[in-house]
Amino acid sequence: MALEETSPNPLRAAQQEIRKAVQALNLDPIVADLLSEPQRFVEVSFPVKMDDGSTRVFKGYRSQHNNALGPFKGGIRFHPEVNADEVKALSIWMSLKCAVLGLPLGGGKGGVKCNPKELSRRELEELSRAYVRSIAQVIGPEKDVPAPDVYTNPQVMAWMADEFSSLNGYNTFGVITGKPLEIGGSAGRSEATGRGCVFAIREACARLSIPLQNATVAVQGFGNAGSVVARLLHEMGARIIAVTDSTGGAYRSEGIDPISLLEFKQQTGSVKGAPGTTPLSNEQLFALECDIIIPAALENAITAAVAEDIRARIIAEAANGPTTPEADKILEDKGVLVIPDILANAGGVTVSYFEWVQNLTNYYWTEEEVNRRLEEMMVRAFQDVYQMHLDKKVSMRDAAYMVAVNRIAGAMKVRGWV
Numbered sequence: 404m405a406l407e408e409t410s411p412n413p414l415r416a417a418q419q420e421i422r423k424a425v426q427a428l429n430l431d432p433i434v435a436d437l438l439s440e441p442q443r444f445v446e447v448s449f450p451v452k453m454d455d456g457s458t459r460v461f462k463g464y465r466s467q468h469n470n471a472l473g474p475f476k477g478g479i480r481f482h483p484e485v486n487a488d489e490v491k492a493l494s495i496w497m498s499l500k501c502a503v504l505g506l507p508l509g510g511g512k513g514g515v516k517c518n519p520k521e522l523s524r525r526e527l528e529e530l531s532r533a534y535v536r537s538i539a540q541v542i543g544p545e546k547d548v549p550a551p552d553v554y555t556n557p558q559v560m561a562w563m564a565d566e567f568s569s570l571n572g573y574n575t576f577g578v579i580t581g582k583p584l585e586i587g588g589s590a591g592r593s594e595a596t597g598r599g600c601v602f603a604i605r606e607a608c609a610r611l612s613i614p615l616q617n618a619t620v621a622v623q624g625f626g627n628a629g630s631v632v633a634r635l636l637h638e639m640g641a642r643i644i645a646v647t648d649s650t651g652g653a654y655r656s657e658g659i660d661p662i663s664l665l666e667f668k669q670q671t672g673s674v675k676g677a678p679g680t681t682p683l684s685n686e687q688l689f690a691l692e693c694d695i696i697i698p699a700a701l702e703n704a705i706t707a708a709v710a711e712d713i714r715a716r717i718i719a720e721a722a723n724g725p726t727t728p729e730a731d732k733i734l735e736d737k738g739v740l741v742i743p744d745i746l747a748n749a750g751g752v753t754v755s756y757f758e759w760v761q762n763l764t765n766y767y768w769t770e771e772e773v774n775r776r777l778e779e780m781m782v783r784a785f786q787d788v789y790q791m792h793l794d795k796k797v798s799m800r801d802a803a804y805m806v807a808v809n810r811i812a813g814a815m816k817v818r819g820w821v
Contacts, residue, residue, distance in 0.1 A: 413492035416728075421495065424804040425812075427795065433821050434812045438498070441491055443467040447537040451529045461517055461530060465538045466494035467547055468510040471814035474545055475511030476501060476752065476759075478552025478581075481530070481559075485514035496723075497752070500745040502807035504784045506756045509811075511547050513538070519554045531559050532566040539570050544577035544763060550755050551581040561586055577762035580755035589758035591773035592751075597631025598774065599750015600721045602781035603742050604636065604695060607717050610789060611740060616640035619693035621715070623647050623685055624700030625664070625674050628721040628748065632697050633661035641695075645688045649700070651675025652683030654691075689713055698725035705730045713739060720744040735798045743800040745807065746788055753780050 418439045425435040445465040450458050464487060467475040477497040490512050498510025515534050519527055541547060551560055564579040564586060576587035584590065591598070608615050618641045622629045625648040633643050642658040650673040653659060659680060667677045675682055689696060689705065690712035698704045702724035705713070710730035718734065719742045720726065726734070726741065734741055754777055761767050768776075791802035815821050 414488040417492040417495040424808040441466045441468045449533045449537045463515040464490045465513040468494035470509035473507035475547035476508040477511035479513040480552035481519045481554040483518045485516045499807040502810040531562040535566040557583045580758040590770035595754035596628045596751035601635045606785040621645040629699030653677045653680035654683040
């Protein structure tokens with residue numbers, strides 16, 4: 404296996420990024436020490452009664468990284484590979500993502516080591532409720548506000564919010580975001596990640612004098628984020644020339660209608676074989692001559708070998724961690740503008756923040772208002788990162804980390820932590 408394709412320890416990677424930003428900003432090294440570990444890490448074990456009458460014990464985690472700016476915030480994932488270091492690293496990245504957007508929140512992350520695909524609906528509900536009971540003392544609207552993540556969804560969040568409310572004796576919907584609309588979810592949340600990414604892409608195109616009208620776009624990953632980005636860019640006049648998913652790909656130089664493509668995928672389970680298109684691999688997609696590539700699938704999709712072939716001018720990371728460090732350096736040397744994940748896909752946590760605010764005030768906004776506020780925050784965040792990129796002559800990724808670390812460090816300083 405090539406060196407860049409190995410999976411580095413995510414916690415070590417996050418810590419290295421923190422130290423690099425602290426050094427670039429000439430901050431006190433104590434800032435890096437404080438930001439390299441979570442303020443609190445909770446590990447729990449809890450029993451769940453299974454459908455066959457047996458009892459299984461599950462292990463769960465909650466990492467609360469830093470609350471200098473506000474309550475901890477971050478998703479809960481149900482996955483068989485969940486482990487302590489991964490959860491800690493993800494909580495660090497959530498702190499940075501909230502800070503780069505200017506949200507009054509800190510980073511948190513949670514997880515349960517399980518395979519939800521093997522659980523019945525009743526078992527999944529029992530697991531969700533048992534996990535909340537085990538961490539109930541450390542979460543709450545003013546303490547730590549979880550959200551959905553890998554293999555969790557609005558229904559799981561509804562069970563968790565209900566369990567926490569039952570424990571408190573009154574409705575406490577603000578404890579969780581990503582809920583169904585019926586119990587305090589926010590309009591616009593389902594499209595927020597993709598919509599936020601599009602705002603960032605629009606701003607990047609303006610800086611590089613790339614007209615969005617007829618700009619050529621390739622999308623790797625056609626799930627929630629990828630399909631929304633494709634549709635919105637198509638509506639803005641861009642030409643979607645290639646799309647891949649986990650089963651294959653579709654290419655058409657004249658452009659693909661993403662709405663028709665989504666309907667085809669819903670019918671067949673794949674974008675491969677869509678009428679009027681030719682098959683395409685991920686490797687071929689990344690090597691296309693186009694203006695914008697959007698990795699919207701899994702981490703480490705762009706390795707050093709893939710980066711060598713990239714001819715796009717902008718990479719917008721709708722996925723988390725799609726570019727390896729080795730590939731990052733190659734793209735920077737080639738002059739490709741990478742909109743990093745902690746900026747490009749921060750629309751989701753931004754609208755989660757809006758949901759939390761609406762829960763606390765018990766006043767709910769229209770989808771138009773949510774989208775307008777999201778646009779304002781994404782544009783301002785892009786401007787802040789791009790200005791740091793210019794001022795410090797660093798990559799957009801380094802600039803984003805520097806903006807975020809600087810904000811957290813400032814809050815820690817005025818609070819007397821450093």
